[in-house]
Amino acid sequence: MTHRYDVVVAGSGVGGATTALRLAETGLSVLVLERGGFIPSEKENWDTHEVFAKARYASRDEMWAFGDGKPQFPLAYYNVGGASKVFGAVLTRLRERDFGEITYHDGVSPAWPIDYADLEPYYCQAENLFGVHGNPASDPTEPYRSAPLPYGPVDHEGSVQDVVYQLTDMGLHPYNLPLCIDRHNGGSCVRCSTCDGFPCMVRAKNDAERAAVSKLLELPNARVLTNAKVERIECAEEGDSISHFVVTHNDSVEKMRAKIFVLSAGAINSAAILLKSKSDRRQNGLANSSGAVGRHYMAHNSSVVLAVGVKETRTVFQKTFGLNDFYFGDEKYRHPMGNIQMIGKVNAEMLRTMAPYVPKFVREYVTSHSIEWYAQSEDLPHLESRVTVGDDGMIRLTKQRTNERSHAELIRRVKRYMRKVGFPIVVSRRLDLKTTSHQCGTIRFGTDRNDAALDQFCRSYDHPNLFIVDGSFMPSSAGMNPALTIAAQALRAADHIASREFAAGT
Ligand SMILES: Cc1cc2nc3c(=O)[nH]c(=O)nc-3n(C[C@H](O)[C@H](O)[C@H](O)COP(=O)(O)OP(=O)(O)OC[C@H]3O[C@@H](n4cnc5c(N)ncnc54)[C@H](O)[C@@H]3O)c2cc1C
Ligand code: SF4
Numbered sequence: 115m116t117h118r119y120d121v122v123v124a125g126s127g128v129g130g131a132t133t134a135l136r137l138a139e140t141g142l143s144v145l146v147l148e149r150g151g152f153i154p155s156e157k158e159n160w161d162t163h164e165v166f167a168k169a170r171y172a173s174r175d176e177m178w179a180f181g182d183g184k185p186q187f188p189l190a191y192y193n194v195g196g197a198s199k200v201f202g203a204v205l206t207r208l209r210e211r212d213f214g215e216i217t218y219h220d221g222v223s224p225a226w227p228i229d230y231a232d233l234e235p236y237y238c239q240a241e242n243l244f245g246v247h248g249n250p251a252s253d254p255t256e257p258y259r260s261a262p263l264p265y266g267p268v269d270h271e272g273s274v275q276d277v278v279y280q281l282t283d284m285g286l287h288p289y290n291l292p293l294c295i296d297r298h299n300g301g302s303c304v305r306c307s308t309c310d311g312f313p314c315m316v317r318a319k320n321d322a323e324r325a326a327v328s329k330l331l332e333l334p335n336a337r338v339l340t341n342a343k344v345e346r347i348e349c350a351e352e353g354d355s356i357s358h359f360v361v362t363h364n365d366s367v368e369k370m371r372a373k374i375f376v377l378s379a380g381a382i383n384s385a386a387i388l389l390k391s392k393s394d395r396r397q398n399g400l401a402n403s404s405g406a407v408g409r410h411y412m413a414h415n416s417s418v419v420l421a422v423g424v425k426e427t428r429t430v431f432q433k434t435f436g437l438n439d440f441y442f443g444d445e446k447y448r449h450p451m452g453n454i455q456m457i458g459k460v461n462a463e464m465l466r467t468m469a470p471y472v473p474k475f476v477r478e479y480v481t482s483h484s485i486e487w488y489a490q491s492e493d494l495p496h497l498e499s500r501v502t503v504g505d506d507g508m509i510r511l512t513k514q515r516t517n518e519r520s521h522a523e524l525i526r527r528v529k530r531y532m533r534k535v536g537f538p539i540v541v542s543r544r545l546d547l548k549t550t551s552h553q554c555g556t557i558r559f560g561t562d563r564n565d566a567a568l569d570q571f572c573r574s575y576d577h578p579n580l581f582i583v584d585g586s587f588m589p590s591s592a593g594m595n596p597a598l599t600i601a602a603q604a605l606r607a608a609d610h611i612a613s614r615e616f617a618a619g620t
Pocket of ligand 1: 130148149192193194197200201203205310380387550552553583585596598
């Protein structure tokens with residue numbers, strides 16, 4: 115069976131859904147192929163045991179190998195909306211300096227092929243699409259913006275507000291986190307404790323399914339096919355154009371044809387699909403004449419920090435502020451250290467997955483007296499930080515540690531300030547290779563086709579009708595959450611595709 119569309123998009127996460135919506139809005143016929151199904155609204159959406167201990171919404175399709183360890187089920191989200199169904203809803207811009215080269219003590223964060231100014235209008239559009247709340251003026255590192263955020267900040271709860279006041283008195287600049295939850299007048303967010311890491315039961319989180327796929331489904335020229343897994347990509351017999359995606363849909367194998375192909379399966383899976391699509395003519399896989407596909411894997415150097423105080427904490431939805439005071443370094447450590455932000459409130463059941471031998475009453479005491487943080491520092495691209503695919507088809511992730519010192523300096527500062535504001539016990543836990551939440555870099559864009567797989571609009575240098583639009587295009591991870599940048603570049607790439615590939619008369 116063969117099909118023909120203007121554009122076929124593989125993956126309905128932030129990158130795929132945003133690209134597909136923008137293209138379909140121009141009138142092009144668009145087919146989205148999504149490997150998973152829709153996550154149902156069900157009471158288990160907010161059940162900590164189901165979501166954390168049993169990983170109810172993570173994939174059980176396949177195992178991956180992590181480093182030299184035994185294969186395990188990854189924390190991969192194969193569903194409509196991708197990882198954004200469980201994301202923490204912080205939609206932030208990179209800073210202007212993140213687009214240039216940054217030198218660290220043990221490596222270099224490379225320059226992007228575009229400047230902040232190229233992405234700025236698209237950041238505005240992405241913030242509107244995803245309905246972001248915030249107060250950019252509260253963050254001194256916030257870059258120039260040409261339009262305000264659609265909604266004002268989400269206010270702080272009791273204990274969080276106390277911490278904000280104290281940090282401000284100490285000369286720091288706690289800022290309102292930009293959040294894509296429906297907390298405006300008439301919005302349906304009930305401000306629960308199970309947002310970060312959970313799907314939203316009342317559909318008030320503006321993930322890619324709600325913000326983009328639901329709008330796509332209203333258009334007559336767009337279609338979303340679920341349980342449709344792209345297995346490999348085939349080139350035409352002559353020339354370099356892509357001819358079709360080979361797709362397993364339910365139990366049948368189909369060829370999906372189009373003029374333009376967009377691969378948006380996430381940074382790890384998109385690289386794996388290209389590597390699996392090798393042939394006699396292209397023995398390193400597709401789109402890989404540079405050798406960059408699967409290399410430079412990054413996922414942030416990140417830690418969870420738990421600060422325990424003497425007083426009981428009064429907070430349900432605590433994730434309302436962050437700190438960028440150390441983002442570009444400080445007087446004692448001149449290199450950028452990264453960003454610190456609150457995470458969703460940790461409860462006793464979540465703590466059990468991190469500290470299984472601690473008795474329940476201790477976990478309950480601790481989590482009723484604690485606040486928690488997520489600290490992220492830039493991870494640097496390294497040739498040997500890689501996604502590879504074995505002969506048996508298994509994905510393997512290997513990682514070289516980079517920029518460790520900056521992260522250690524950041525954690526030291528979080529701990530110091532937490533103690534100063536009344537939390538004497540502060541512990542941190544480094545997230546390991548299995549935490550792939552902020553995956554990026556594996557099919558990077560760049561100006562030199564010998565060093566990068568994609569041009570500045572995410573078009574493959576090797577295949578003129580193939581675009582790759584997900585976290586994989588990012589040549590550096592910066593120290594900020596990636597999703598808004600992926601969405602902004604998706605809008606930019608889609609505008610380019612619509613105006614260049616489908617201009618009237620072509
Ligand atoms: C717990 C958690 C919290 C997070 N919090 C934040 C946050 O607060 N802010 C932020 O900016 N980022 C956050 N992130 C990261 C953010 O969610 C991702 O950066 C973003 O969603 C990545 O989008 P993507 O389009 O690159 O890929 P994905 O979201 O991974 O989408 C890829 C899609 O492709 C589909 N797919 C995969 N393989 C195939 C195939 N072979 N055929 C067809 N379809 C396929 C998948 O099912 C999926 O739907 C978080 C992530 C997690 C897991
Ligand atoms: S805090 Fe709001 S958006 Fe987040 S899960 Fe709860 S109701 Fe949904």
